[in-house]
Amino acid sequence: MQLALFIIFAALAIAGALNLLLQKHPINSALSLVVVMLSLAVLYWSLGAEFLAAAQVIVYSGAIMVLFVFVIMLLNAGEEEHTTGSRAAYFAGIPGALAVFCLLSFVFLREGKALGSVGLSTAPVGAMSNIAEISQVLFTKLLLPFEVTSILILVAILGAVVLARKEEQQ
Amino acid sequence: MNLTAINGEVPIAAYLILGAILFSIGIGAFLIKRNIISIFMSIELMLNAVNLTFVAFAHHWHAVSGQIFVFFVMVVAAAEAAVGLAIIIAIFRTRKTLNVDQINLMQN
Secondary structure (H helix, E strand, O other): OHHHHHHHHHHHHHHHHHHHHHOOOHHHHHHHHHHHHHHHHHHHHHOOOHHHHHHHHHHHHHHHHHHHHHHHHHHOOOOOOOOHHHHHHHHHHHHHHHHHHHHHHHHHHHOHHHHOEEOOOOOOOOOOOHHHHHHHHHHHOOHHHHHHHHHHHHHHHHHHHHHHOOOOOO | OOOOOOOOOEEHHHHHHHHHHHHHHHHHHHHHOOEHHHHHHHHHHHHHHHHHHHHHHHHHOOOOHHHHHHHHHHHHHHHHHHHHHHHHHHHHHHHOOOEHHHOOOOOO
16 A cells, blocks of 8 residues: 555656656646645655645645746746757756765665665554644744744745836836 | 565655655756746755655654654745745846846856
8 A cells, every 4th residue: 555655656756857857848847846746745644744745735736836837927938948058057967966866875775774664554653643743842842933934934025025026117 | 675665565765765866856957957947946846855855754763853844944945936936037027038048147
């Protein structure tokens, strides 16, 4: 069950990410990024993080991607054209990304035995609900950082409004 | 190979390698894409890959702090997306292009 879930949604996530890389039109990339985020939400749920799965769907694929799609439509972004500068990026980008992947997967595979495995039956011990546990920590120990994020978001809203506002003609 | 699954359970390393794959694709897309919006989307992909790694490790250590970290990463990503897209709109107003090769005011 757990294995089938992982294989299906991991394949979906990788396919979406590759589609993001290969599509020329930004709106196609945005929609494939939505696929990646939704399948990651399922994987979060299978790892026992129900709250984060819901937050991933609401915040990422709901709010952030809608913002992206709005901006793509607002700016009427067409297909990207390739220029001379992007040829160097091909030669640097693909080997660099492969090198990072090889390094990371080497470390993870070497330490794989120590990390153990995940099954739907192996629920975390201390069977308090995950959401209750998160809110317990978030609203007692981490109350100050939690409140600071609200100020951060307020500043971000103000910054977005100021940056995107049309300048008045004088 | 330690990736063999025993009686239907998935090793944590498989989740971590999936995160590594998504992060590498994000790096590749960041370097190859020429459209500024696509570049911004590949940054979001990399953030998501790191979030998956955080959740996998949080499950491994039965610790809730990893999940709280992911929550804060999501909040910062939302703020970053709002400001970044506003900057993209401002750039498009002045330069009339989204191609990063043509946004080279600092070069000369």
